Amino acid sequence: MRDVRERTESLESLVKKRRRDPVVVQTLRSAAAATIAYVIALRLSPEQLPLTAPLTALLVVQVTLYATLTNGIRRVNSVVAGVLVAIAFSLLVGLTWWSLALLILAALGVGHLVRVDEYVPEVAISAMLVLGVTTVGDTAWARVVETLIGAVVGLGFNLLLAPPVWVDQAGESIEGLARRLRQLMLSMGEEVAGRTPVERTAARLHEARRLDHDIVEVDAALRQAEDSLRLNPRVREGLLHRVVLRTGLDTLEICTVVLRVLARSFTDLAKEREPEPLFTPPTGAAVEQLLAEIADAVVSFAVLVTTSVSANAESAEARLTAELHTAAATRDKLAQLLREEAERETRHWQLFGAVLTEVNRILDELDTEHRTRRLLEELDRVSQDQRERMPRLTRLRERLGVQEQLWRNRTGMGGRFR
Incomplete structure (x- = not known):
């Protein structure tokens, strides 16, 4: 009986530990966000299998809220840019081997132009998928809608359920x-x-x-x-x-x-x-x-x-x-x-x-004294950078008393290393 109790307690502790594991939490969050995005897209998109929405949600729900916000905006921009390039080519030349080559070159160039960073290939992928169908207008609209659904679900998911801290x-x-x-x-x-x-x-x-x-x-x-x-x-x-x-x-x-x-x-x-x-x-x-x-x-x-x-x-x-x-x-x-x-x-x-x-x-x-000086110098440098890059946000933080609290904690944190 004692062995069974010990095994049960160890199993429970393992389950609790896994539930708090950021990898497990992130996996569950990504799967849930993709599923919700697909269910919503089934009702709003004219496509029978709107897989772009769950794909977008899966990519947008990154490991951090900061990455989610930045990646979500860039991914939406990349898809919209690719759709616009595909519409322009379909109206002018249609789909041939040489127009496909020009389409890829133009899409990649536009991707760098709109600064979507790692989503530059997504511009070309979106353009080829849209150009490869006959009903360009409907497909383009459906792809934009699905992308927006996936991005909104991903962003909302991280706002409501904060991502794990690593x-x-x-x-x-x-x-x-x-x-x-x-x-x-x-x-x-x-x-x-x-x-x-x-x-x-x-x-x-x-x-x-x-x-x-x-x-x-x-x-x-x-x-x-x-x-x-x-x-x-x-x-x-x-x-x-x-x-x-x-x-x-x-x-x-x-x-x-x-x-x-x-x-x-x-x-x-x-x-x-x-x-x-x-x-x-x-x-x-x-x-x-x-x-x-x-x-x-x-x-x-x-x-x-x-x-x-x-x-x-x-x-x-x-x-x-x-x-x-x-x-x-x-x-x-x-x-x-x-x-x-x-x-x-x-x-x-x-x-x-x-x-x-x-x-x-x-x-x-x-040395702890050297550590203290370095820590405080880095805090001062980061705070100064924030004031220069975001002066309005800094003034708002000062009005709310956040900055004073930060400085009090700064002093206490520095004293911890003395």
Whole structure:
């Protein structure tokens, strides 16, 4: 009986988790919007199978409300432009092989002219579908009606049922990047403490370079999260969330670049000292210890950036501060050891200095004071950009007291990283 109860509880928790999963929510929303658009088009369109309406609704109901609004307008413009081009060609030349070629060229040109971006091919597709039938006028009108139905249903669906917010997924991506950085740092520290061949250090350098692909994937997830926060009625203080996550990813990206440079320094040092070890045993142990401490601090930084609950944020900040303090002490110890090695081996003093400079740069990027200044500067920059691009909306926000609330939260958010 107990096993059955535990399995039932686990199944219920899994179902609840899936119900909150943005992928599941988005799939259900897209299917429902397309079905509703088709039912409405059956009553309003002269076509027997008005599939353009559900297709438009499916494309318009994007993952975010911001993308829905922008894509809906562009898609309607692309279809209407294609229909107008098809009507013009049908009246002038009809459908032949050469007129089809001219139609495609003209439609693609018009698509770029009306700036429908990724829907430029839709202009040509709409034009060919309309031109390929005999009753051009009826078909053109039906296609425009179906497109409008699909776009309105898609827009209304996202206004009434707000799309999911992808902040958690972006946070998981950022934490995943930090943990990959940590694993690479631990591997590099373990290897430089012993007799490391050049091939091993070169392999770590290539592994550090491959982290650029991970950053691209995290950046895509973060862009999706940023769009999901824009114009979303379920989200308050979306600007703060966007800036905190974006600046956090920027810091991790800088750490990744510096780590790649550090791997390059280790590789050059291994070439210079082969077959001897990179460092003496005391120095190698200090390097391994420092990289392990920095690796833990990188993960704590990612947890701090992606934590929204104040209590958890405070504990994450305290843990990060303690880890940075410990790493700074180890850094000072390493600096003395590297100085002694540089005095004994003057040929390698530049590489020893480069190693110390690179670990210092990572520690500076993770520093909470540096993080606070960068966060507040980015908030000021984004706020200034909004004032310049949308002065009327900014004045309206100030009248409603939204701007003052943003500045109060800005101060509190900045204090969270001190």
